Amino acid sequence: MNLKTLWRTLVAGAALALVFSLDMGSAQAAGGDQKFNSVCAGCHSIGGGKRVGPDLKGVTDRRSEAWLLKFIKSSQAMINAGDPDAVKVFNEYNKTPMPDMAQFSDADIKDILEYIKGGGGGPAPAMAPATPADIKLGGELFQGIVRLKNGGAACNSCHHVTNDAVIGGGVLAKDLTEVFTRVGGTGVGAILGKPPFPVMEAAYKDAPITPEESRALVGFLQDVDKKRAMQTPKDYGNQLVLGGVGMFAVLMGLYSFAWRRRKPGPVNQAIFDRQVKSQ
Ligand code: HEC
Ligand code: HEC
Incomplete structure (x- = not known):
């Protein structure tokens, strides 16, 4: 060559x-x-x-x-x-x-x-704003009052939000009260579409959340975030026990005050005595 x-x-x-x-x-x-x-x-x-x-x-x-x-x-x-x-x-x-x-x-x-x-697929299109009906449904789905269509676990088995409409939730995963501020609506939507966290992924792998449910949940979380300042904290600690004991003492005091003139014996004792005497 x-x-x-x-x-x-x-x-x-x-x-x-x-x-x-x-x-x-x-x-x-x-x-x-x-x-x-x-x-x-x-x-x-x-x-x-x-x-x-x-x-x-x-x-x-x-x-x-x-x-x-x-x-x-x-x-x-x-x-x-x-x-x-x-x-x-x-x-x-x-x-x-x-x-x-x-x-x-x-x-x-x-x-x-x-x-x-290459810029990816460009930003995801913005979601239509949630209606009050969406927000209500989202809250019900979150708590499992309404079941997710594909049978997935209710969110509050792992997550908690501070909202008066919701009775306490799980503590396995992060509190979601402010998640909307943290990751935005598209972010929450993306997480629900394909959870990037192993525990949550496992929960929905065979029970995917539908786009309508995702929309309702995003709307609900946005609402919770917006209203968080107006909600009562749900972590009462031992205030609940102390409050209970204190209230019991106050009530007992009130009862004895209200009954301070009560008769020492049964009400019909007088009638009975009269009956006995007349015989
Ligand atoms: C089996 C438990 C489980 C269930 C059920 C679950 N998640 Fe999660 N989720 C997690 C875990 C674990 C993480 C990771 C973050 C952490 O450790 O808290 C997470 C993270 C998230 C995040 C991101 C939090 C952040 O601040 O970055 C969002 C949003 C979320 N979940 C929404 C939901 C919604 C809505 C539902 C109900 C449809 C749901 N999750 C059901 C376990 C769960
Ligand atoms: C569970 C959520 C999660 C997943 C899934 C994830 N990341 Fe991240 N990533 C983060 C977080 C949170 C940070 C912020 C810094 C940190 O965690 O150290 C980050 C930071 C980064 C950074 C640094 C950005 C900077 O400005 O310096 C790069 C690059 C990155 N991620 C790429 C990826 C790629 C590529 C994938 C997929 C293969 C991926 N990440 C998957 C959560 C995630």
Whole structure:
């Protein structure tokens, strides 16, 4: 093989490789779309604002690829190692840990980053505002007064909200009173569509929440958040016991006062005595 043919082979090879990699590039971005929407979208938007985690629009400009690969695989390892940027976002998000994405290879994560760089699918369309009927239904679904259509567990078996219309809820998961402020309506909707938290995901895997139910629940949580300042706190602690004992003492006092002139014997004792005497 002379030098000229070697050169030609190399050029052709490089061109082929380039075409091939470009082609792979678009195929990868398509895969990134699916991975992002099934794993990340519950917590992150691309240009739709904060959810559980930061809006990822422009993150590929803010951070290096090496940093992103490391962070996405295990943000906690990076935070524990004291990486200043990782510690900073962690603190900004009230120390909410992002789950490790150990299931993804570098190539998978690069697919996802490619999708993020492309702007994702754009922000999700805004939901129609909830009607009073939606809010009422949402409250009933939250407490299990109305069953979820596909038989999923009522939210208050794990979550609590501070609202006078709701009798206490579970403490397994976060209080949702202010979740609307924290993650927004689209964020709550995304979480209900595909819960990014293992415990909650397991609860609805075979019992998905329908879009109508999601709309009602989002409306209810927005309402709870708006009215939170007007609600009585539900955590009475031992005030309830002390209050009970105190009220009992007060009532006993009132009863004895009201009955202070009561007759020492039975009411018909006088009649009985008279009867006995007349005989
Ligand atoms: C359960 C919620 C959750 C899921 C699922 C999740 N994240 Fe996160 N993510 C967070 C939170 C919260 C933060 C804020 C910082 C932290 O936790 O350390 C974050 C931070 C990030 C950051 C850093 C952003 C910045 O501005 O520096 C990137 C990048 C990121 N996530 C990418 C992803 C990708 C990609 C996926 C899907 C493979 C994903 N996340 C899935 C919650 C989540
Ligand atoms: C089996 C328990 C369980 C049930 C049932 C459940 N969740 Fe969750 N949910 C969780 C867990 C666990 C988390 C993760 C956050 C935490 O640890 O509290 C979570 C997180 C959330 C978040 C995000 C909270 C935040 O501040 O980031 C929202 C919103 C939410 N759930 C709404 C609901 C709604 C609405 C329902 C009813 C349809 C529901 N959940 C039912 C366990 C549950």
